Amino acid sequence: MNVSFIGSGNLAWHLAPALDNTAYRVIEVYSRNRHHAKALVGRLYQADVKDSLDFSTSLSRIFIIAVSDDAIVEVSQEIVLPEDGILLHTSGSQPLEVLTYSGASRQGVFYPLQTFTKSKKVDFQDIPFFIESEDDDTRKVVLAMAKSVSRKVYTISPDQRKALHIAAVFASNFTNHMLAISRDITRDNKLDFEWLKPLIAETINKSLTLAPDEAQTGPAKRGDLEILDRHLEFLQSDETIAEIYRVISQHIVDRYSS
Amino acid sequence: MNVSFIGSGNLAWHLAPALDNTAYRVIEVYSRNRHHAKALVGRLYQADVKDSLDFSTSLSRIFIIAVSDDAIVEVSQEIVLPEDGILLHTSGSQPLEVLTYSGASRQGVFYPLQTFTKSKKVDFQDIPFFIESEDDDTRKVVLAMAKSVSRKVYTISPDQRKALHIAAVFASNFTNHMLAISRDITRDNKLDFEWLKPLIAETINKSLTLAPDEAQTGPAKRGDLEILDRHLEFLQSDETIAEIYRVISQHIVDRYSS
Numbered sequence: 001m002n003v004s005f006i007g008s009g010n011l012a013w014h015l016a017p018a019l020d021n022t023a024y025r026v027i028e029v030y031s032r033n034r035h036h037a038k039a040l041v042g043r044l045y046q047a048d049v050k051d052s053l054d055f056s057t058s059l060s061r062i063f064i065i066a067v068s069d070d071a072i073v074e075v076s077q078e079i080v081l082p083e084d085g086i087l088l089h090t091s092g093s094q095p096l097e098v099l100t101y102s103g104a105s106r107q108g109v110f111y112p113l114q115t116f117t118k119s120k121k122v123d124f125q126d127i128p129f130f131i132e133s134e135d136d137d138t139r140k141v142v143l144a145m146a147k148s149v150s151r152k153v154y155t156i157s158p159d160q161r162k163a164l165h166i167a168a169v170f171a172s173n174f175t176n177h178m179l180a181i182s183r184d185i186t187r188d189n190k191l192d193f194e195w196l197k198p199l200i201a202e203t204i205n206k207s208l209t210l211a212p213d214e215a216q217t218g219p220a221k222r223g224d225l226e227i228l229d230r231h232l233e234f235l236q237s238d239e240t241i242a243e244i245y246r247v248i249s250q251h252i253v254d255r256y257s258s
Numbered sequence: 259m260n261v262s263f264i265g266s267g268n269l270a271w272h273l274a275p276a277l278d279n280t281a282y283r284v285i286e287v288y289s290r291n292r293h294h295a296k297a298l299v300g301r302l303y304q305a306d307v308k309d310s311l312d313f314s315t316s317l318s319r320i321f322i323i324a325v326s327d328d329a330i331v332e333v334s335q336e337i338v339l340p341e342d343g344i345l346l347h348t349s350g351s352q353p354l355e356v357l358t359y360s361g362a363s364r365q366g367v368f369y370p371l372q373t374f375t376k377s378k379k380v381d382f383q384d385i386p387f388f389i390e391s392e393d394d395d396t397r398k399v400v401l402a403m404a405k406s407v408s409r410k411v412y413t414i415s416p417d418q419r420k421a422l423h424i425a426a427v428f429a430s431n432f433t434n435h436m437l438a439i440s441r442d443i444t445r446d447n448k449l450d451f452e453w454l455k456p457l458i459a460e461t462i463n464k465s466l467t468l469a470p471d472e473a474q475t476g477p478a479k480r481g482d483l484e485i486l487d488r489h490l491e492f493l494q495s496d497e498t499i500a501e502i503y504r505v506i507s508q509h510i511v512d513r514y515s516s
Binding site: 197230 | 371441453501509
């Protein structure tokens with residue numbers, strides 16, 4: 001079955017070749033940046049660079065929008081599909097309905113939960129894919145495609161996908177931001193962030209092996225208000241950081257004292 | 259050189275045998291819980307269980323307090339040391355001065371930056387140790403002992419240790435708490451926390467390999483206020499979680515937009 005990609009970013013960079021290695025054939029790549037499209041085509045068996053979003057005469061059946069979240073609406077407004085073409089987006093945060101602009105008769109979500117980097121090889125087998133579609137036949141087609149690259153494919157509801165994306169924001173974006181703040185503190189106090197890396201690795205390892213609640217330690221967990229006060233005093237030069245410290249610590253204190 | 263341990267928790271469980279494998283000999287273990295002391299003694303070459311904190315006739319030179327932070331003062335008030343005994347605590351958060359209660363002539367901090375679990379083997383070689391002492395000779399003795407088990411030994415100031423501990427709270431306790439909240443969200447929405455684990459592992463891996471700022475993604479990083487609003491609406495049933503979402507997201511928005 002033929003597939004076309006709209007977008008040539010980090011996700012398309014890995015997903016298109018992965019599909020190309022199964023029963024699917026990626027035959028077209030469109031990107032606002034033609035150079036990027038060309039580079040991705042170079043990773044595929046028989047694909048061509050597509051210069052416009054007019055796919056009305058395309059031999060593809062499946063069209064995968066793999067662009068940044070804020071560009072999906074624009075693509076959906078511009079794209080022209082062949083009759084019966086299936087239009088998919090790959091976003092965790094955008095509702096299925098953003099695809100309605102396209103007038104495509106069949107629409108769905110094809111969301112791999114992972115962060116991608118061009119330079120880093122990806123094994124899709126262990127990456128969970130989440131499928132959403134209001135149309136049974138479309139869902140079957142998309143499920144089959146997802147299962148061709150991953151062992152972990154799930155159909156979820158729109159509300160579940162929203163919850164999953166919020167859970168991912170806490171688990172990925174916010175954990176990473178805690179590391180960014182930690183790094184700032186080391187830098188501002190002439191300490192080396194390297195020193196924290198074994199602790200970070202072991203904490204995450206423990207948290208994922210046991211469970212976050214069992215891996216929790218520290219002054220807030222112990223309810224040590226004296227140390228929390230001392231830390232807040234230390235952080236007072238930056239109100240926002242102090243506020244972040246305060247709300248998270250309070251939440252930990254409440255969670256483990258009750 | 260002979261060493262005595264006060265405490266038989268997760269840290270002592272690993273540190274005492276590690277020292278025992280070098281030129282140091284752990285000869286006594288005291289613990290409020292005699293069973294725990296006995297279990298730790300079983301991991302050592304020639305140690306005895308000590309039944310009181312009166313070490314006045316001890317053959318040890320170094321006394322390591324490895325108890326929970328809130329018990330250090332109490333131990334320091336009760337302990338009796340031989341003349342010239344060196345008293346150390348292993349805490350990141352307690353000032354050196356809490357040891358003053360002991361009247362020990364030589365005091366220091368011997369702080370390994372890691373989280374320990376009894377069931378999990380530890381390689382101290384890569385764990386950074388932070389040494390603090392007001393007395394040059396004591397510092398030399400403690401530095402030598404730390405270097406016997408770790409390749410990463412640093413002398414730091416009291417203010418630096420405080421900053422390091424706060425950085426560790428963000429990097430370890432708070433990242434772990436983000437995972438706890440994430441897990442709650444999956445549970446409350448009939449999702450499986452397992453699905454997030456590849457994303458979490460990859461995010462931390464990227465953050466530690468590149469840098470947290472380069473690894474950041476998500477709606478707040480992109481300044482996508484529409485999605486942030488939708489997420490806040492979703493989270494409104496729990497005011498504290500919504501507040502945590504709001505302050506961290508705002509901080510990310512400000513950081514990457516300026």
